[in-house]
Amino acid sequence: MSPRFAPPPAESIARDVSLALAEDLGAGDVTAALLPDDTDCAYLLCKENAVVCGRPWFDACHRALDPDVRIDWHVAEGDRVDKGTVLATLQGRTRALVSAERASLNFLQTLSGTATTTAEYVVAVSGTGTRILDTRKTIPGLRLAQKYAVRVGGGVNHRIGLFDAVMLKENHVRAAGTLTAAIRAARAMHPSLPLIVEVESIAQLEEALREGCDRILIDDFDAAMRREAVRIAKAAPFNGTIPLEVSGGVDMTTLRVIAEDGVDFISIGGLTKHVRAIDLSLKLGPPPASAQ
CATH class of the missing domain: 3.20.20.70 (Aldolase class I)
Structure with missing residues (x-):
């Protein structure tokens, strides 16, 4: 990762993720409990043109609930991607994938939004x-x-x-x-x-x-x-x-x-x-x- 892209300290990311998961999961994900707790795969889809940002938070959300989850990113932090791009594929416990979904997406969509808007302004003054x-x-x-x-x-x-x-x-x-x-x-x-x-x-x-x-x-x-x-x-x-x-x-x-x-x-x-x-x-x- 480029030094310019160096994320905040790991403890800061962990704190963000801990708070996000606590407010979403509370005492437990009652809906995910309806699913079989076996292994499944998933894919992360970007539905508009964007600059990707927030991978460390996305990864931390999923690893907090399933330390063994496999996350294969197809794009780098800071990449410009087109609508329809599969950003990553995941493999892990089904319930954990579903429970971490919203918090992980909230971080990625918010930070990608900030990065995308910033990039538009940077291009405008190039x-x-x-x-x-x-x-x-x-x-x-x-x-x-x-x-x-x-x-x-x-x-x-x-x-x-x-x-x-x-x-x-x-x-x-x-x-x-x-x-x-x-x-x-x-x-x-x-x-x-x-x-x-x-x-x-x-x-x-x-x-x-x-x-x-x-x-x-x-x-x-x-x-x-x-x-x-x-x-x-x-x-x-x-x-x-x-x-x-x-x-x-x-x-x-x-x-x-x-x-x-x-x-x-x-x-x-x-x-x-x-x-x-x-x-x-x-x-x-x-x-x-x-x-x-």
């Missing part, structure tokens, strides 16, 4: 040099999983939470008195953490550039202000050393224009907030001859 960022607008409890899916889709992770980067916004500047004071206080308190500064004007942009930080968020700039911000940040004496990020009001109709203005990053909450799951199904038996 050739501009702009990179697509996620946000903290994630499904509660699944942040590491969704941010992994963003990477699989070709995007870049913003800060994971409120602990791994300092992000100064309007209220912090107001409390400190000036933007410069806020930046200096943040540097003094958290010298080893990345510092991201949101600015509301060209004057604040220039102040942040002079004072120094790791990234500048130009939120709610109109097109003319955005282009002027790019010009200033890339010109001497700053020479593009501090990247610019755009956030807010971004969709497929505005994305390319913003990227072509020369910004370094565009952050999009919808990658993880507006999740549309990919249509998948797990069916007992061998795949039909007509399946890919």
